[in-house]
Each structure stands twice: as C-alpha cells, then as structure tokens.
Amino acid sequence: MTKEKIKRFSVTFLKLIPIMALLGFIIFILTRRDKITVDYILSYMPDNLFLAIGSIFCLYAIKSVSVFFPLIVIKIAVGAMYPPLIAILINSIGICISFLIPYFIGRRSKGEHTQKLAEKHPKVAKILYPNEDKQFFICFLLRSIYFLPSDIVSMFLGARKIPMHKYLAGGLFGMMPSIITTTLMGSSIKDISSPMFWVCGILTILFSAISYVIYFIYSKKKSTKRGSEKE
Structure with a gap:
C-alpha cells in the first residue's frame, strides 16, 4: 500500500469515527428506551463539563429524529445538573439543535414529500399554509402548540424554505415557557415537596392546556373565515 493510499485511508477512517460514535450512542439509547428517566440520564453523564454538555447535545440531536424518549426528560435532567440560568x-x-436536523431534512425534500406530510398531518398544514407570509409568527405559533409533533413541524417549515433565523428565533420564543418551567422543575427535583417543583409542574401542564386552547380558537377562527369567504 502506497503512502498516498494510507493517507487517504487514514483521513476516511478519521471522518468515520464521529459517525460511528454517534451510531453507537443511538443504538445504546434505543436498546434502553424503556428505562430512560432523569436518574438514568444523570447516572451516565461524564464528570467532565464539556463532555457532559456534548452528551446532552447528542441526546437532543437523537431526539430530533426519534420518538423513543420524551424531550421533557432531557430538559429536567439538565435542570438537575446545572444552576438554573446555565x-x-x-x-x-439543545432545542435549537433538535430543530435544525429535521429542518434540513425538510429543506432537501421534494414537493411530493411535503404533500404527503400535509396529508398525514393536516393539523400542521392547516396552520402553516394560510400563514406562510407571516414567517416569524407561524414558527412561534407552531412551537407554542405543544401537542404538534416537533420533528414534523420542523420538516414542514424546512420544506417551505422558511429562513433559518426566523425559524430558530420564532420557534425558540414559542418554546421558551416550556424550557423555563421544565428546567426549574429539574433544579428542584431533589426535593419534590418544594413549592418551585409543584408550581413549575402546574405551569407546564397549564401551558400545554393553553396550547390546546390556542389551536382550538385559531382553527375555529380560520373555519369561520373560510365559511364567510364562500358565502
């Protein structure tokens, strides 16, 4: 084997290491998906600060293309590990990372794929299509309605070529109430009798209920408007 071939092989091998590591991490998560809890995540976090944060971001990346464990578990675990603001x-x-992967998948998809998504997830399409000119607002609204599947929302917005800065800013703003309450739940999880834990838990449930109300009112308003236009 010539030096040039050895060099090419070495470069290829080095490029594959991160991919193989990520695949191994994904397999590890999937084989233990029924056991994934806050304590389980905390028990596997490295002591090194940067490795721990990197592991958290990997979890967010995996979550963006997986339904095997709830996002709230990661947010609470992070809240239990670090001071509230950090x-x-x-x-x-992490939320931004989870937004980006399906967003880029959507951007690379063809029109037929978008149409199939619209047929399979009419609730998302019902909100998105009439408001594509209000890009920041629609990103905010879709993230405020927590029961809509996050990965599907991301793929839709990517497929409709929403500018990334509006996509991230609107989406993060819409998710911020949930991020704050679940993180603070994590910071007080060691004492579940504390007022902060219960207040944040109630607020998390309340925000979810409000998201249903927002969707109901918005859908009813759009239906009434379409009915008036037909008349």
Whole structure:
C-alpha cells in the first residue's frame, strides 16, 4: 500500500469515527428506551463539563429524529445538573439543535414529500399554509402548540424554505415557557415537596392546556373565515 493510499485511508477512517460514535450512542439509547428517566440520564453523564454538555447535545440531536424518549426528560435532567440560568441556556441551545436536523431534512425534500406530510398531518398544514407570509409568527405559533409533533413541524417549515433565523428565533420564543418551567422543575427535583417543583409542574401542564386552547380558537377562527369567504 502506497503512502498516498494510507493517507487517504487514514483521513476516511478519521471522518468515520464521529459517525460511528454517534451510531453507537443511538443504538445504546434505543436498546434502553424503556428505562430512560432523569436518574438514568444523570447516572451516565461524564464528570467532565464539556463532555457532559456534548452528551446532552447528542441526546437532543437523537431526539430530533426519534420518538423513543420524551424531550421533557432531557430538559429536567439538565435542570438537575446545572444552576438554573446555565441549564436554561444549555436547554435552549439543545432545542435549537433538535430543530435544525429535521429542518434540513425538510429543506432537501421534494414537493411530493411535503404533500404527503400535509396529508398525514393536516393539523400542521392547516396552520402553516394560510400563514406562510407571516414567517416569524407561524414558527412561534407552531412551537407554542405543544401537542404538534416537533420533528414534523420542523420538516414542514424546512420544506417551505422558511429562513433559518426566523425559524430558530420564532420557534425558540414559542418554546421558551416550556424550557423555563421544565428546567426549574429539574433544579428542584431533589426535593419534590418544594413549592418551585409543584408550581413549575402546574405551569407546564397549564401551558400545554393553553396550547390546546390556542389551536382550538385559531382553527375555529380560520373555519369561520373560510365559511364567510364562500358565502
């Protein structure tokens, strides 16, 4: 084997290391998906600060293309690991990471794929299509309605070529109430009798309920408007 071939092989091998590591991490998560809790995540976090934060971001990346464990578990675990302000910052960056992967998948998809998504997820399409000119607002609204599947929302917005800065800013703003409350739940999880834990838990449930109300009112308003236009 010539030196040139050895060099090319070495470069290729080095490029594959991160991919193989990520695949191994994904397999590890998927084989333990029924056991993933806050304590489980905390028990596997490295002591090194940068490695721990990197692991958290990997979890967010995996979550963006997986339904095997709830996002709230990651946010609470981060809240339990770090001071509130730092934890909110880490969770905010993690949320942005989870937004980006399906967004880029959507941007690369063809029109037929978008049409199939619209047929399979009419609730998302019902909000998105009439408001594409209000890009920041629609990103905010879709993230405020928590029961809509995050990965599908991201792919839709990517497929419709929403500018990334509006996509991230609107989406993060819409998710911020949930990020703050679940992070603070994590910071007080060691004492579940504390007022902060219960207040944040109630607020998390309340925000979810409000998101249903927002969707109901918005859908009813759009239906009434379409009915008036037909008349």
